[in-house]
Amino acid sequence: MGQLIFKGNIIFATAPGELKICAKSHIIVKDGTVEGIYERLPEEYGQEPVKDYGERLILPGFVDLHVHAPQFFQCGLGLDRELLDWLSDCTFPAESRFSDPAYAREAYTLFATEMIRQGTVRACIFATIHKESTGLLFEILREKGIGAFVGKVNMDRNCPGFLKEETEASIRETEELIIQYGGHPLVKPILTPRFAPSCSGKLLAAIGELAEKYNLPVQSHLAENRREV
Ligand SMILES: [Zn+2]
Numbered sequence: 459m460g461q462l463i464f465k466g467n468i469i470f471a472t473a474p475g476e477l478k479i480c481a482k483s484h485i486i487v488k489d490g491t492v493e494g495i496y497e498r499l500p501e502e503y504g505q506e507p508v509k510d511y512g513e514r515l516i517l518p519g520f521v522d523l524h525v526h527a528p529q530f531f532q533c534g535l536g537l538d539r540e541l542l543d544w545l546s547d548c549t550f551p552a553e554s555r556f557s558d559p560a561y562a563r564e565a566y567t568l569f570a571t572e573m574i575r576q577g578t579v580r581a582c583i584f585a586t587i588h589k590e591s592t593g594l595l596f597e598i599l600r601e602k603g604i605g606a607f608v609g610k611v612n613m614d615r616n617c618p619g620f621l622k623e624e625t626e627a628s629i630r631e632t633e634e635l636i637i638q639y640g641g642h643p644l645v646k647p648i649l650t651p652r653f654a655p656s657c658s659g660k661l662l663a664a665i666g667e668l669a670e671k672y673n674l675p676v677q678s679h680l681a682e683n684r685r686e687v
Pocket residue numbers: 524526584679
């Protein structure tokens with residue numbers, strides 16, 4: 459990766475609620491890691507090229523702790539509905555399109571490109587139930603250099619037939635993705651049972667075993683409205 463030097467108004471948080479502002483300063487990045495921030499560039503870097511952003515701000519990248527990549531294309535739609543109606547009317551039909559890997563490749567490329575444009579460089583991501591499309595999401599994020607946890611959604615009950623997994627297949631495909639895409643330093647698998655209503659006890663137990671076997675984190679949803687309970 460080598461070395462990069464940027465100049466501008468650098469802002470970052472030293473602790474929750476505390477911002478440090480380094481006006482018209484230099485930030486030196488070596489092999490992807492910040493080496494230091496200096497008001498005056500140290501002498502030994504005097505001959506190195508500096509990318510000068512003038513009066514602009516230089517911020518750390520944003521981290522999105524919960525995002526559904528396939529829902530990027532329905533942003534703001536159906537928000538007059540409660541969760542369960544929104545899922546059945548808007549979201550499940552939109553997610554079913556990811557059974558087509560060609561569509562997934564195009565959609566996830568747009569999603570990752572927009573993430574970078576918005577300054578989001580790390581994320582915990584829900585994909586869909588589809589193994590091949592989720593694999594493509596791993597690959598696209600790797601190519602873009604975005605750090606992420608990526609989860610193939612598990613769902614074997616209380617959902618439309620076109621998104622309902624067979625329990626055994628859901629477990630098997632989840633493990634296959636873990637084996638295929640685990641071990642990358644930046645883009646890693648995360649177990650992703652959608653939420654309790656859409657996962658049988660057998661499926662949840664198997665996901666727990668996978669979490670233990672591969673020492674993986676788990677993401678899901680807690681109850682978000684009364685009709686779920
Ligand atoms: Zn969610």
